[in-house]
Amino acid sequence: MSDLIRKTAAQLADALAAGETTSVEITQAHLDRIGQVDGAVHAFLHVDAEGALAQAAESDARRAAGGPSSALDGVPIAVKDVLATEGLPTTCGSKILEGWVPPYDATVVRRLRDAGMPILGKTNMDEFAMGSSTEHSAYGPTHNPWDLDRIPGGSGGGSAAAVAAFEAPLALGTDTGGSIRQPGAVTGTVGVKPTYGSVSRYGLVALANSLDQVGPVTRTVMDAALLHEVIGGHDPRDSTSITQSVPDLTDAVRRGATGDLTGVRVGVVKELGGEGYQDGVQARFQEAVDLMVGAGAEVVEVSCPTFVHALATYYLILPAEASSNLAKFDAMRYGLRVLPEGVQSPSAEDVMRATRDAGFGDEVKRRIILGTYALSSGYYDAYYGQAQKVRTLISRDFDAAFEKADVLISPTAPTTAFKLGEKLDDPIAMYLNDLATIPANLSGVPGISVPGGLADEDGLPVGVQILAPTMADDRVYRVGAALETLLADQWGGPLLDRAPSLNGAS
Numbered sequence: 074m075s076d077l078i079r080k081t082a083a084q085l086a087d088a089l090a091a092g093e094t095t096s097v098e099i100t101q102a103h104l105d106r107i108g109q110v111d112g113a114v115h116a117f118l119h120v121d122a123e124g125a126l127a128q129a130a131e132s133d134a135r136r137a138a139g140g141p142s143s144a145l146d147g148v149p150i151a152v153k154d155v156l157a158t159e160g161l162p163t164t165c166g167s168k169i170l171e172g173w174v175p176p177y178d179a180t181v182v183r184r185l186r187d188a189g190m191p192i193l194g195k196t197n198m199d200e201f202a203m204g205s206s207t208e209h210s211a212y213g214p215t216h217n218p219w220d221l222d223r224i225p226g227g228s229g230g231g232s233a234a235a236v237a238a239f240e241a242p243l244a245l246g247t248d249t250g251g252s253i254r255q256p257g258a259v260t261g262t263v264g265v266k267p268t269y270g271s272v273s274r275y276g277l278v279a280l281a282n283s284l285d286q287v288g289p290v291t292r293t294v295m296d297a298a299l300l301h302e303v304i305g306g307h308d309p310r311d312s313t314s315i316t317q318s319v320p321d322l323t324d325a326v327r328r329g330a331t332g333d334l335t336g337v338r339v340g341v342v343k344e345l346g347g348e349g350y351q352d353g354v355q356a357r358f359q360e361a362v363d364l365m366v367g368a369g370a371e372v373v374e375v376s377c378p379t380f381v382h383a384l385a386t387y388y389l390i391l392p393a394e395a396s397s398n399l400a401k402f403d404a405m406r407y408g409l410r411v412l413p414e415g416v417q418s419p420s421a422e423d424v425m426r427a428t429r430d431a432g433f434g435d436e437v438k439r440r441i442i443l444g445t446y447a448l449s450s451g452y453y454d455a456y457y458g459q460a461q462k463v464r465t466l467i468s469r470d471f472d473a474a475f476e477k478a479d480v481l482i483s484p485t486a487p488t489t490a491f492k493l494g495e496k497l498d499d500p501i502a503m504y505l506n507d508l509a510t511i512p513a514n515l516s517g518v519p520g521i522s523v524p525g526g527l528a529d530e531d532g533l534p535v536g537v538q539i540l541a542p543t544m545a546d547d548r549v550y551r552v553g554a555a556l557e558t559l560l561a562d563q564w565g566g567p568l569l570d571r572a573p574s575l576n577g578a579s
């Protein structure tokens with residue numbers, strides 16, 4: 074395995090700055106790795122070798138001329154296939170968008186380009202970001218690099234697996250109910266959901282507008298901060314974008330990396346643990362809490378009673394918004410168009426029906442039906458209206474908890490990676506994966522998942538989630554970096570070095 078692919082983004086940036094390597098070398102090393110392992114992992118839906126190498130060559134020329142554009146100039150990245158990329162296919166993991174090539178870049182993609190970061194390709198995902206396993210992708214599932222028979226989480230399993238398998242040093246994901254954090258947890262990588270509205274969604278194919286957030290997928294907390302600083306900040310093209318600037322995240326990581334948590338109040342959320350959480354997940358979580366206490370944190374238990382209703386609330390609000398967003402796939406504007414068989418002079422409606430029937434998968438159809446029902450007249454108040462009220466109560470529980478604690482912590486996901494196929498026919502079992510991540514989306518607060526070690530019973534990664542108040546993203550980075558330092562001291566090296574099928578594939 075090339076040394077270059079083992080390096081973190083921060084290390085690659087240093088090596089580039091020191092003139093020890095070039096962006097073309099780094100990019101080629103990752104393309105080679107993709108060529109070696111992606112047949113087995115299937116993290117990518119589309120690899121743009123030619124484009125990435127051309128961008129890398131431009132980066133090298135820029136550096137030679139004396140002016141890199143950013144700290145990450147020349148460091149390549151993978152992008153979840155739900156973000157519009159000019160000239161590169163964007164399918165959202167759906168047949169209905171097969172062949173669609175956007176005429177413009179999402180703002181976050183534009184910012185990557187402006188920062189000089191070569192784009193390796195587009196990563197696999199559950200169709201329209203609905204799912205927790207990547208098995209709902211119309212193009213086949215992604216496999217977890219820790220065990221190829223297991224799921225890499227979802228919906229952003231492709232981005233997490235690409236980073237875990239050393240196919241990309243960095244990736245972008247999107248998190249509507251946990252799709253950055255839960256894949257991070259089950260692949261032993263770092264995933265961040267920024268504060269709602271603090272990273273532009275212009276050019277993100279919306280799943281649920283009041284919940285969606287773009288964020289970093291990386292192997293270290295510092296790499297996430299570096300990437301977050303590239304993509305974050307106000308965008309006049311996104312009407313929900315907030316004007317406050319992003320706090321200094323890399324500085325927060327430097328402070329956290331000392332491993333000192335003196336004076337930090339850490340709240341353990343009672344409702345996000347216990348019954349339904351795997352023993353090995355609980356054990357690693359408890360160890361993380363104990364380490365934080367040892368590092369000077371003041372740990373308190375906090376109760377957020379409405380969190381037990383978060384999943385039900387989410388599964389009314391999300392389908393309602395999604396069903397409305399997906400109405401635009403009408404066979405006229407984008408991608409697929411299917412003519413109904415045996416119909417003479419089909420009407421627009423006939424074509425629409427045939428296209429949506431063929432183009433959408435089962436999970437997408439299920440949520441369109443749920444959402445349309447929840448929004449229908451007569452039911453609107455009983456379902457959607459009620460869910461909005463509970464959502465307010467969940468935010469109030471967060472406010473109360475943040476009076477007692479600077480950050481809240483919990484396991485990121487209730488279990489480690491399950492076997493491919495295990496939950497595919499049981500939507501409720503699939504939905505339960507996001508039990509601990511959904512409250513943050515409902516209230517807009519930022520969160521990170523950092524690797525917490527391996528569960529004893531199956532040797533698979535466990536994630537620890539850290540949440541902070543709105544716009545206090547620097548706190549999740551500080552505490553995340555501290556935990557990363559404390560655990561690295563215990564493990565004596567990166568967790569990903571212990572991934573068996575990764576080593577086998579190299």
Ligand code: GLN
Nearest residue numbers: 202203204249250251252
């Ligand atoms: N797994 C959740 C869902 O299926 C979250 C999806 C997401 O964050 N995009 O809705």
